[in-house]
Amino acid sequence: MTEFENMLEGQDFDGGDKEINKIRDTAAILLQQLNQTIGSQQRTDILQQLMGSMPNSSIIRSPFSCEFGKTIFIGENTFLNMNVVMLDGAKISIGNNVLVGPSVQFYCASHSLNFQSRRKWETFCKPIAVEDDVWIGGNVVINQGVTIGARSVIAANSVVNSDVPPDSLYGGTPAKLIRRIHESEQE
Template sequence: MNEFEKMISGLTFDGADKGVSAVRDQATALQAILNQTVVDDLRTPLLRQLFKRFGEGSIVRPPFSCEFGQTVEIGDNTFMNMNVLMLDGASISIGNNVMIGPNTHFYTASHPMDYRQRRGWTTRCQPIVIEDDVWIGGNVAITQGITIGARSVIAANSVVTRDVKPDSLYGGCPAKFIRTLTENFD
């Protein structure tokens, strides 16, 4: 198993490995072009090259940042506002009809609490899943290993550290359950 495969499998990996660095460098080069391109029709082919999957009708507003790109899947009709950041050492899967506010950060990576292990830049990554029809407000941080259930809403300025059940409103730091969502708009 190579270092990139270890990374996406959630195992400890060498982030300075040449294979890992090659994927990272390719993503960085694509993003340099992507973030200078303002017309969505011109951005879409670049996004399809950057991501593992980029769905029909989806939009990513510049600037956008990720580390690898090839670990990200975005469904159909999803909108990501400006300044989204993805540390995508594990998969980030975003469903259909998702709205993501500006300055939202996705963190699949974590480091040991033991300072001696951190000295070696030890990293482990766990996936993030955003199910269909989710709305994530602006300035939200989503930590590793999280699933946000379908049709849920995450309030602006929240830090999501636990899974979110479908049809739920969560908010705060750390984000907590506020209430179950109903079909009306209150």
């Protein structure tokens, strides 16, 4: 197994591996181009080179930051506002019709509580999934291994450490259920 495959599988991996560095360097070049480009078609072309998938109907505002790009999958009619950061050492999938506020951070990567492991810069990654029709407020942090269920809303400035069920309003640090979103509110 390559170090990149180990990373995607959530195993410890060597972040300085040549293959990983090549993917990271390619992403850095594309991000530099993206964050200096204004034209919407040019931006879409760059994003489609950078990402695992990025449809024409979705928009990502600059500045945008990620580490690899090719591990990010964006659905149709999705909007990511400025200053979104994705530490995408595992798959980040964002569904259709999702709204992501400014300065939202997606953290697939983490480190051991064991200081010896951290001294070696060992990292492990778990995927993040955001299902269809979710709204994520500004300055939210979404940590590794989290799935946010369809039609849910995450209040601004929240830190999401665990899965969010569909049709839920979550907020706080750490984010907790504020209340369920009722069918009548969705009409």
